[in-house]
Amino acid sequence: MTGLLTGLILTSLAIGAADVGLPDLLQTAEGLELFLISRLPRTLAALLAGASLAVAGVIMQMLARNRFVEPATAGTGECAALGLLAVTILMPAGSIFLKMLVSSGAAFAGTAVFLALVQRLPPTQPLLVPLTGIVFGGVIAAITTFIAYESDLIQYLSVWMNGEFSGVLQGRYELLWASGLVALIAYLYADRFTIAGLGRDAATGLGLNYRQVLVVGLGIVAIITSFTVITVGMLPFVGLVVPNIVSRFHGDNARRTLPLVALLGGSLVLASDVAGRLLRYPYEIPAGTVFGVVGTGVFLWLLFARPSHAR
Amino acid sequence: MPVSRLLLLGLVASLAILAFMTIGARGNWGFILNFRGTKLAALILVAASVALSTLLFQTLTSNRILTPSIMGFDSLYVLLQTGLVFLLGGLGYAAIPPEAKFALEVVLLTGAALLLFGSVLGSGLNDLFRMLLVGVIFGVLFRSLTALLQRLIDPNEFAVVQGAMFASFNRTDTRLLLVSAVLILACCLLAWRKRHVLDVMALGRDHAISLGLNHRRELFAGLALVSVLVATSTALVGPVAFFGLLVSALSYEIIRSSHHGGLLIGSVLIAVIVLVGGQTLFERVLGMGGSLSIVVEFLGGLVFLFLILRRVRA
Numbered sequence: 193m194t195g196l197l198t199g200l201i202l203t204s205l206a207i208g209a210a211d212v213g214l215p216d217l218l219q220t221a222e223g224l225e226l227f228l229i230s231r232l233p234r235t236l237a238a239l240l241a242g243a244s245l246a247v248a249g250v251i252m253q254m255l256a257r258n259r260f261v262e263p264a265t266a267g268t269g270e271c272a273a274l275g276l277l278a279v280t281i282l283m284p285a286g287s288i289f290l291k292m293l294v295s296s297g298a299a300f301a302g303t304a305v306f307l308a309l310v311q312r313l314p315p316t317q318p319l320l321v322p323l324t325g326i327v328f329g330g331v332i333a334a335i336t337t338f339i340a341y342e343s344d345l346i347q348y349l350s351v352w353m354n355g356e357f358s359g360v361l362q363g364r365y366e367l368l369w370a371s372g373l374v375a376l377i378a379y380l381y382a383d384r385f386t387i388a389g390l391g392r393d394a395a396t397g398l399g400l401n402y403r404q405v406l407v408v409g410l411g412i413v414a415i416i417t418s419f420t421v422i423t424v425g426m427l428p429f430v431g432l433v434v435p436n437i438v439s440r441f442h443g444d445n446a447r448r449t450l451p452l453v454a455l456l457g458g459s460l461v462l463a464s465d466v467a468g469r470l471l472r473y474p475y476e477i478p479a480g481t482v483f484g485v486v487g488t489g490v491f492l493w494l495l496f497a498r499p500s501h502a503r
Numbered sequence: 504m505p506v507s508r509l510l511l512l513g514l515v516a517s518l519a520i521l522a523f524m525t526i527g528a529r530g531n532w533g534f535i536l537n538f539r540g541t542k543l544a545a546l547i548l549v550a551a552s553v554a555l556s557t558l559l560f561q562t563l564t565s566n567r568i569l570t571p572s573i574m575g576f577d578s579l580y581v582l583l584q585t586g587l588v589f590l591l592g593g594l595g596y597a598a599i600p601p602e603a604k605f606a607l608e609v610v611l612l613t614g615a616a617l618l619l620f621g622s623v624l625g626s627g628l629n630d631l632f633r634m635l636l637v638g639v640i641f642g643v644l645f646r647s648l649t650a651l652l653q654r655l656i657d658p659n660e661f662a663v664v665q666g667a668m669f670a671s672f673n674r675t676d677t678r679l680l681l682v683s684a685v686l687i688l689a690c691c692l693l694a695w696r697k698r699h700v701l702d703v704m705a706l707g708r709d710h711a712i713s714l715g716l717n718h719r720r721e722l723f724a725g726l727a728l729v730s731v732l733v734a735t736s737t738a739l740v741g742p743v744a745f746f747g748l749l750v751s752a753l754s755y756e757i758i759r760s761s762h763h764g765g766l767l768i769g770s771v772l773i774a775v776i777v778l779v780g781g782q783t784l785f786e787r788v789l790g791m792g793g794s795l796s797i798v799v800e801f802l803g804g805l806v807f808l809f810l811i812l813r814r815v816r817a
Contacts, residue, residue, distance in 0.1 A: 312812070471655065482651065
């Protein structure tokens with residue numbers, strides 16, 4: 193696993209539109225500049241985005257008590273984009289901090305609405321949860337598209353909704369470090385999320401402040417999702433595929449699985465980015481598109497591999 | 504058949520058409536009638552094909568939530584088209600005569616749809632929500648694959664082909680319009696002749712078989728019809744996700760009959776009212792040309808959530 197990741201990182205550092213190999217990168221002054229401004233940030237951005245999105249997926253699955261929930265199947269990404277659009281229109285001169293704040297707030301509110309909606313669904317129909325979430329996201333996206341269309345901002349929208357790393361340069365991805373930091377905080381809370389995953393009554397019975405854990409979890413998910421949307425765009429299905437694969441082999445103890453989830457999430461997103469760069473060199477295919485194909489494939493496999501009664 | 508309701512719907516539909524043709528018209532009538540007439544024809548054709556394909560699909564699967572576009576039919580059509588461009592190259596693709604190309608695409612779509620959905624649908628459909636989720640995810644997969652293929656095609660080549668792939672209401676290809684009109688009309692006639700068979704199919708697989716229907720054959724014939732309709736409407740305007748659901752939900756609500764004679768006519772009329780009336784309202788009155796499809800998406804999504812939640816309650 194670590195060997196694979198090292199290989200991926202080296203590949204990612206070695207390839208780019210400028211035909212400069214690894215040795216030249218580190219030895220010449222120009223190469224070093226290229227390395228520090230473009231190659232390294234891009235690799236780090238893919239790793240950070242993938243790792244934190246996968247962690248967000250685990251937390252959402254525990255809070256919603258459903259394996260098929262993640263920021264893209266709960267309307268979180270769409271809500272973050274709506275918030276971002278609102279700031280862009282109402283306060284075009286607003287600082288990046290303001291944008292972060294509003295977008296995270298919108299993602300938080302949207303996910304809270306989704307969770308409230310899902311609470312009313314019968315626990316015997318687990319597949320209804322992602323279905324409701326996807327359509328909920330679609331409705332939010334329709335509102336966003338309408339506003340964007342009327343104010344000529346459709347292009348921004350497609351940047352936010354399609355994850356890709358070609359625009360990543362030094363100075364334009366550092367928000368993702370914050371998102372990685374938030375994922376690290378999630379690790380401190382891991383045990384509480386695991387208990388919250390047992391359900392409200394069981395968790396309260398075990399002495400957990402369920403409400404507080406819920407708010408912290410939602411906050412973490414909202415921040416990670418909106419920061420990713422702002423910097424590189426939405427990467428759907430990362431939070432769904434990675435936790436499901438990890439839980440098949442290592443169970444559901446978040447304290448133990450979270451590092452693995454983060455590692456696998458980062459590797460898979462980096463792999464998609466590398467594949468996107470190599471498939472049609474020197475042109476690029478967005479990592480979100482590559483992962484969309486892989487992610488939906490795995491999702492379908494999960495749906496068919498698991499009978500509906502055993503979950 | 505609820506004749507009075509159908510007559511009322513027909514009246515509203517004619518009013519919508521009249522409003523579309525006349526509001527804000529200035530200058531040479533000959534030009535206006537010709538120009539708007541082409542647009543109107545495209546709108547009506549799309550309305551008819553979406554309404555029919557949704558109604559047929561819901562009857563074949565005997566439920567009122569699934570629609571072809573929710574199951575990813577139209578995304579599959581776009582994927583097939585992109586796949587053809589990818590395989591044949593832009594020039595090769597453009598060199599095939601449009602009619603032959605269209606026929607080929609429809610055949611491919613029917614085959615793929617039968618392969619993907621036929622077996623699952625034919626087995627009795629016991630887990631609706633799983634079907635729905637699988638369909639939605641298939642849709643996302645098809646769209647991602649399309650995006651991937653489009654990136655793999657040479658950008659210059661793709662730009663040449665893109666014009667041929669998507670016509671819009673504002674720039675309709677008259678030749679394509681004619682082909683579509685013939686196809687959709689033929690489908691309408693076929694569906695009309697089958698209306699009593701459809702009544703039986705709507706009862707569900709087991710009932711239909713015990714009433715002496717060759718369920719498998721009717722299902723395949725019906726799915727083929729749906730594929731043709733979806734391909735036609737997608738070729739005309741591109742994917743329309745929740746429009747069909749909106750129309751069919753309105754039809755069941757307004758017609759209040761399970762006889763397909765009334766339902767078929769009613770749903771087409773309602774689709775015409777929503778599409779032509781909506782386009783008139785948005786384009787002429789509110790001055791927002793392209794946003795009708797987005798609003799329809801929004802309303803359709805809400806209808807979908809409402810239907811699901813209601814079904815859960817029941």
